[in-house]
Amino acid sequence: MVKVSVILPIYNVAPYLEETFESLIHQSLSDFEIIAVNDGSTDHSEEIIKKYQQQDARVIFFSQNNQGQSAARNLALRHARGKYIYMMDSDDILSNPNALQICYDYAEKNQADFIFFDGESFSEAKKHRTSWNTKRTHLVEENTRYDGNYMLNLMLDTQAHNCVVWLLFIRRDFIKRIGLRFHDGIIHEDELFTTILTLSSDNIFCLRQNLVGHRIRTASTMGISFSKRNLNCYLTVADQLLHFSKAPIIHKFLRYTLSKVFYTGHLIPFKQKPAVFWRALTSGYLKYIGLKSTLVFWFKRH
Structure with a gap:
C-alpha cells in the first residue's frame, strides 16, 4: 500500500498544470501516487499529463468524456491504493515541499479519520491574494481530537465554515467505511461530501500549517458568474x-x-x-x- 493517493481531476487547465505537477513530484515524501483524470479537456492538458506520466511512474492516468469533477474524483477513488487520500485541484500548488510528509506523519501520529489545515487563495495570474479566507485552524488546538458535530457547529457559529476538500487529508479506509462518494452531475459537490464526511467522524484533528495555494480563475466553478x-x-x-x-x-x-x-x-x-x-x-x-x-x-x- 502506498502512503498517499493524490487525486487530480483535470479539465482545461493547461496553462497551470505543469506548475501543479512540479509541486507534487518534488515532494519530500516519495511513496505516493498521483491519479490524474482527464475529464474531457479540449486544450493541451492531456499532453501535459502524458509527459509527466512518462517521466514519473507515480503518475497514473485515466481519461473520460466530460462528466464533471464528481465523476472524475469517483473514478480516481475507485483506483486509489493509498492509505490516505488528498484531493487537489489541478490548478493549485502545494506550497510546502514537505506538505504530504507533514500530513502523513501527523495523521498517523493521531490515527485521525482526517485532518484539516490552512491554505492561501490567489488570483489567476498570482498577482495578489484574494479575500477568500481559507484559514480556520486558529479556532481549535493541535493534537486534540474533535467530533464532527462539534466542529461543524463551531465553524458555522464563527462564520468560518469552509467546505473544500483540498484542505483535507483523509484516511481512505474511513471513506470506504462510511460509503461516501461524490454526487454526480452537480457543482458545489464539496458542500455535500465534506459535510457528510465531517458529521460521520468523531476523530478529526487540526494541523496548524499553511500547505496549499488555491488559484481563483474566471473560468473555474468558483470564478464563474452566479447562475x-x-x-x-x-x-x-x-x-x-x-x-x-x-x-x-x-x-x-x-x-x-x-x-x-x-x-x-x-x-x-x-x-x-x-x-x-x-x-x-x-x-x-x-x-x-x-x-x-x-x-x-x-x-x-x-
Whole structure:
C-alpha cells in the first residue's frame, strides 16, 4: 500500500498544470501516487499529463468524456491504493515541499479519520491574494481530537465554515467505511461530501500549517458568474443532506447556507427565478432561506 493517493481531476487547465505537477513530484515524501483524470479537456492538458506520466511512474492516468469533477474524483477513488487520500485541484500548488510528509506523519501520529489545515487563495495570474479566507485552524488546538458535530457547529457559529476538500487529508479506509462518494452531475459537490464526511467522524484533528495555494480563475466553478445552476445544485445538496440526517446540525447548516445562496441569487435573470424558487418552496426550504434573503432574491437589482 502506498502512503498517499493524490487525486487530480483535470479539465482545461493547461496553462497551470505543469506548475501543479512540479509541486507534487518534488515532494519530500516519495511513496505516493498521483491519479490524474482527464475529464474531457479540449486544450493541451492531456499532453501535459502524458509527459509527466512518462517521466514519473507515480503518475497514473485515466481519461473520460466530460462528466464533471464528481465523476472524475469517483473514478480516481475507485483506483486509489493509498492509505490516505488528498484531493487537489489541478490548478493549485502545494506550497510546502514537505506538505504530504507533514500530513502523513501527523495523521498517523493521531490515527485521525482526517485532518484539516490552512491554505492561501490567489488570483489567476498570482498577482495578489484574494479575500477568500481559507484559514480556520486558529479556532481549535493541535493534537486534540474533535467530533464532527462539534466542529461543524463551531465553524458555522464563527462564520468560518469552509467546505473544500483540498484542505483535507483523509484516511481512505474511513471513506470506504462510511460509503461516501461524490454526487454526480452537480457543482458545489464539496458542500455535500465534506459535510457528510465531517458529521460521520468523531476523530478529526487540526494541523496548524499553511500547505496549499488555491488559484481563483474566471473560468473555474468558483470564478464563474452566479447562475440558476448554482441555486439548483445547492438545493440538491440540501435534498441529499436531509436524506442523510435530519439532526439539528443539518437544519442549522441549511439555514447558514441557503440564506446566503438565495441572497446571492438576486444576480440571476428574473425569468429564471420562478422555477428555482418554486422548487425551494415546494421542498419546504423557505424556513431556511428566510424573509430577508427572499426579499433580496426577488427585488434587489444588480
